[in-house]
Amino acid sequence: MLATLSTMNIVIWVGVALGILSQGSYSSYTPADNYLLVCGSSQNVTFNDQTYVPDSLQSSVSLKSQGNSFVATSNSTPPSPIYQSARIFTSTTSYKFDIETEGRHWIRLYFYPVPGHNLTSASITVVTENFVLLHNFSFETFNGTYLFKEYAINVTLDNLVLNFIPSNNSIAFVNAIEVVSAPDNLIPDQAVAVSPPGPFTWLSGLALETVYRLNMGGPLVTAQNDTLGRTWENDVKYLHVNSSATNVSVNPLNIKYGPAVSPEIAPNSVYSTAETMGDANVVSVNFNITWVLPVDPNFTYFVRVHFCDIVSKSMNSLVFNLYINTDSAFGGLDLSNLAGNLDVPVYKDFVSNNSAGSDTLSVSVGPDTSSNSLNAIMNGLEIMKISNEARSFVGLSAVETLLEVPPKKNKIGIIIGSVGGAVAALAFIGLCYCCLAARRSRSTPQGNTWLPLPLYGNSLTMTKMSTLSQKSGTASCISLASSNLGRRQQLTEKSDVYSFGVVLLELEETSSALTEPDDNSTNHIPDIPLTSLEPFDNSVSMIEGVNSGTDDDAEDAATSAVFSQLVNPRGR
Ligand SMILES: *[C@@H]1O[C@H](CO)[C@@H](O)[C@H](O)[C@H]1NC(C)=O
Numbered sequence: 001m002l003a004t005l006s007t008m009n010i011v012i013w014v015g016v017a018l019g020i021l022s023q024g025s026y027s028s029y030t031p032a033d034n035y036l037l038v039c040g041s042s043q044n045v046t047f048n049d050q051t052y053v054p055d056s057l058q059s060s061v062s063l064k065s066q067g068n069s070f071v072a073t074s075n076s077t078p079p080s081p082i083y084q085s086a087r088i089f090t091s092t093t094s095y096k097f098d099i100e101t102e103g104r105h106w107i108r109l110y111f112y113p114v115p116g117h118n119l120t121s122a123s124i125t126v127v128t129e130n131f132v133l134l135h136n137f138s139f140e141t142f143n144g145t146y147l148f149k150e151y152a153i154n155v156t157l158d159n160l161v162l163n164f165i166p167s168n169n170s171i172a173f174v175n176a177i178e179v180v181s182a183p184d185n186l187i188p189d190q191a192v193a194v195s196p197p198g199p200f201t202w203l204s205g206l207a208l209e210t211v212y213r214l215n216m217g218g219p220l221v222t223a224q225n226d227t228l229g230r231t232w233e234n235d236v237k238y239l240h241v242n243s244s245a246t247n248v249s250v251n252p253l254n255i256k257y258g259p260a261v262s263p264e265i266a267p268n269s270v271y272s273t274a275e276t277m278g279d280a281n282v283v284s285v286n287f288n289i290t291w292v293l294p295v296d297p298n299f300t301y302f303v304r305v306h307f308c309d310i311v312s313k314s315m316n317s318l319v320f321n322l323y324i325n326t327d328s329a330f331g332g333l334d335l336s337n338l339a340g341n342l343d344v345p346v347y348k349d350f351v352s353n354n355s356a357g358s359d360t361l362s363v364s365v366g367p368d369t370s371s372n373s374l375n376a377i378m379n380g381l382e383i384m385k386i387s388n389e390a391r392s393f394v395g396l397s398a399v400e401t402l403l404e405v406p407p408k409k410n411k412i413g414i415i416i417g418s419v420g421g422a423v424a425a426l427a428f429i430g431l432c433y434c435c436l437a438a439r440r441s442r443s444t445p446q447g448n449t450w451l452p453l454p455l456y457g458n459s460l461t462m463t464k465m466s467t468l469s470q471k472s473g474t475a476s477c478i479s480l481a482s483s484n485l486g487r488r489q490q491l492t493e494k495s496d497v498y499s500f501g502v503v504l505l506e507l508e509e510t511s512s513a514l515t516e517p518d519d520n521s522t523n524h525i526p527d528i529p530l531t532s533l534e535p536f537d538n539s540v541s542m543i544e545g546v547n548s549g550t551d552d553d554a555e556d557a558a559t560s561a562v563f564s565q566l567v568n569p570r571g572r
C-alpha cells in the first residue's frame, strides 16, 4: 500500500518535472507566413507591438485590379492606429499573398469607415478562391464604429488570393489585413458533435470564423500577450446569471503545460483564471453556470472549452458536467484526472449544430451529483463559425457567383477635364509618362495583370479634396487588366471619380493599356511582385509633388490615437 503510494508519487513528480521541462523547452512558434499590412498607408504602423507594413511596400504581395483602387486617410483620431488609412476599391480587386507553408492561416481583416470619404454606405464583399468571408457588409446597417474579422483557413496552394468586391455602383474598402500561419495542430480534423452525438470529421477542409474567444474570470488578453496574436475577452457579459459565477486566479507561472497542450493552444494568462460556482458550498449546490452567446442560427459552430484545475488541493476533487445548449457534451468530467495533474491545462473540441434554430448558443458547467464534487470550472471558451455548404460565412451565395464579372458598358470614353487647364497640363504629362512607361514595360513580361498598388499620393489628394468630395462626374477609361484578359471583352469601364488624383491615375492606366499591344490571348499570366514593376514610380513622385505635406496629418493621427476600446473579436 505504502509502496503503491510512493510509486504514484514518483510518477506524479516525474510528470511534473517533465511538464516543467517541456514548458521550458518550448521554442515559441514562428509563423512561416506573417503578412501584416496596413492598407493605403505611406508608412509603417505599430499596433499591438507589431509592425504593419504599407500594402504598397510589401514585396511578396501583389494587387490585381480590374478597375482602380485609391487611398483614404483621415486627420481625425481613429479607434486605433491600424484604422487611420484605407484602400478603396471601385471594382473587384484582389490581393495575392505568396504562401511559404501550406496549412491553416489566420486571415484578419480590419474595417473602419475613415471619416470624410463616404465609406459608411460602401458595400463590402470579401472572398478567397474558395470561401466567402464577408458578403454585402455595410456600416450603414452595422451597430458599431469598426469591424474586426478573424478567419482560420487551410491554404493548400502556394498563394492566397483575397478578392474585394464592391456591390453595384458602390465601393469596397479595407484598412488592414493579416495573413499569418497557424500551427498545424491548432485545429484538428475531427471533433465531437453533440447533437446528434458522434464524430464530426473533415474540419481541415472547412473554414472557421472566430465569433467568441473568452478568458473566463480574467482580463482582456490582447494580441501581444498571445503567441498566435489572438484576442481573448472577459466573459462576464455573457453570463446568464451573474451571481452564478465567482472568478478565481493564480499566478500564470503556476500553469504547467504538458505534452498535450502548448501555449499555442492558449496562453497561461487564460488558464490561470477561471469562473467557478458562485454559490458553491452554500445552500443549493446543484446549479449550472451558463454562458449565453448570440449566434447566427443558420450555422454550425466549433466549440473549444479550456480547463485547468487551479482551485483544487488534491486530485480528483473537481468532477462536473459540461453542456452545450441543453445537450450533454461531457458528463462526469474529472478534470485533474483528464489533465493528469492539478494546474495542467486541457481542452476539448465539440461541434454544435443549432438544429433548434435558436439564435443563441449556450455553454454550461455544473457539478456532477454522482461525485462528491460541489464545484465546476471553466477557464476559456472559443466559438468559431464553420463555413456552410456554400463555403460561405454569410448566406448561400458561393464564390463563383460573387466573382462573376457583371457585363459592363462598351464605350470608349474621353476624359473631359472639368478641373480646368491645370488638369489638361497634368494629364498631358501623364500621357507622355505613360508612353514612356508602356515602352519600358515591353522589357517586362507582357500582359501582367498584377499591378503595383496605386500610389498613396492619391490619398493626399483625397484628403484635400474632401470638402468637394462629391462624385464630380464620371470618367471612362480602359483598365489594363480588362484589356489583357482575352475572355473579358469589355474595353471600358465606368467608374465614379472621387477626386482629381484619381482621374490622373485612371488616365495613366488608360494610356498604358491603349499603347500596349493586345496580343496576349492566353490566360496564363506571369505574376510579378509589386516592387518589380517600376514604371509607376515616376507617377508616385509626380502626384506626391502636387500634394505634399499631408503625411504629417497621418503621423499626428498615429501618435494621438487612443486605443481605448478593445478589438471586438465578435466582429458583429
Ligand atoms: C517598416 O517595417 C519593415 C518590417 O518590419 C522594415 O523592414 C522597414 O525598415 C520599416 N520601414 C520604416 C520606414 O520604418
Ligand SMILES: *[C@@H]1O[C@H](CO)[C@@H](O)[C@H](O)[C@H]1NC(C)=O
Pocket (backbone or CB within 6 Å): 123, 136, 138, 140, 141
Ligand atoms: C445589401 O445590403 C443592403 C443593405 O445594406 C440591401 O439593401 C441590399 O439588398 C443587399 N444586397 C444584396 C445583394 O444582398
Ligand SMILES: *[C@@H]1O[C@H](CO)[C@@H](O)[C@H](O)[C@H]1NC(C)=O
Pocket (backbone or CB within 6 Å): 143
Ligand atoms: C447597438 O449596440 C448597443 C450597445 O451594444 C445596444 O444597446 C443597441 O441596442 C444596439 N442597437 C441595435 C439597433 O442593435
Ligand SMILES: *[C@@H]1O[C@H](CO)[C@@H](O)[C@H](O)[C@H]1NC(C)=O
Pocket (backbone or CB within 6 Å): 167, 168, 406
Ligand atoms: C447589379 O447590376 C446588375 C445589372 O446592372 C443587376 O442585374 C443586378 O441585380 C445588380 N445587383 C445588385 C445587388 O444590385
Ligand SMILES: *[C@@H]1O[C@H](CO)[C@@H](O)[C@H](O)[C@H]1NC(C)=O
Pocket (backbone or CB within 6 Å): 103, 104, 154, 155, 156, 183, 184, 185, 187, 203, 204, 205
Ligand atoms: C489542409 O488540407 C490538406 C488537404 O486537404 C490536408 O492534407 C491538411 O492536413 C490540412 N491541414 C490542416 C492544418 O488542416
Ligand SMILES: *[C@@H]1O[C@H](CO)[C@@H](O)[C@H](O)[C@H]1NC(C)=O
Pocket (backbone or CB within 6 Å): 217, 218, 219, 234, 236, 247
Ligand atoms: C472578479 O470578481 C470581482 C468581484 O466580483 C470583480 O470585481 C472583478 O472585476 C472580477 N474580475 C474579472 C477579471 O472578472
Ligand SMILES: *[C@@H]1O[C@H](CO)[C@@H](O)[C@H](O)[C@H]1NC(C)=O
Pocket (backbone or CB within 6 Å): 219, 220, 221, 222, 224, 225, 269
Ligand atoms: C500583457 O503583456 C504586458 C507586457 O507585454 C504585461 O504588462 C501585461 O500584464 C500582460 N497582460 C496579460 C493579461 O498577461
Ligand SMILES: *[C@@H]1O[C@H](CO)[C@@H](O)[C@H](O)[C@H]1NC(C)=O
Pocket (backbone or CB within 6 Å): 236, 237, 242
Ligand atoms: C451582470 O454583470 C454585467 C457586467 O458586470 C452587468 O453589465 C450586468 O448588468 C449584470 N447583470 C445583472 C442581471 O446583474
Ligand SMILES: *[C@@H]1O[C@H](CO)[C@@H](O)[C@H](O)[C@H]1NC(C)=O
Pocket (backbone or CB within 6 Å): 296, 297, 298
Ligand atoms: C437562415 O436561413 C433562412 C433560409 O435559408 C433565411 O430565411 C434566414 O433569413 C436565415 N437567417 C439568418 C439569420 O441569416
Ligand SMILES: *[C@@H]1O[C@H](CO)[C@@H](O)[C@H](O)[C@H]1NC(C)=O
Pocket (backbone or CB within 6 Å): 286, 287, 288, 323, 325, 326, 327, 364, 366
Ligand atoms: C444544467 O443544464 C443542463 C442542460 O441545460 C440541464 O439538463 C441540467 O438539468 C442543469 N442542471 C441543473 C442543476 O440545473
Ligand SMILES: *[C@@H]1O[C@H](CO)[C@@H](O)[C@H](O)[C@H]1NC(C)=O
Pocket (backbone or CB within 6 Å): 193, 194, 195, 196, 200, 300, 351, 352, 353, 355
Ligand atoms: C445537424 O443537423 C442536421 C439535421 O438537424 C443533421 O442532418 C446533421 O447531421 C447535423 N450535423 C451535425 C454536425 O450535428
Ligand SMILES: *[C@@H]1O[C@H](CO)[C@@H](O)[C@H](O)[C@H]1NC(C)=O
Pocket (backbone or CB within 6 Å): 118, 121, 469, 470, 471
Ligand atoms: C455618399 O454615398 C451615397 C450613396 O452612395 C450618396 O447618395 C451620397 O451622395 C454620397 N455623398 C457624398 C458626399 O459623396
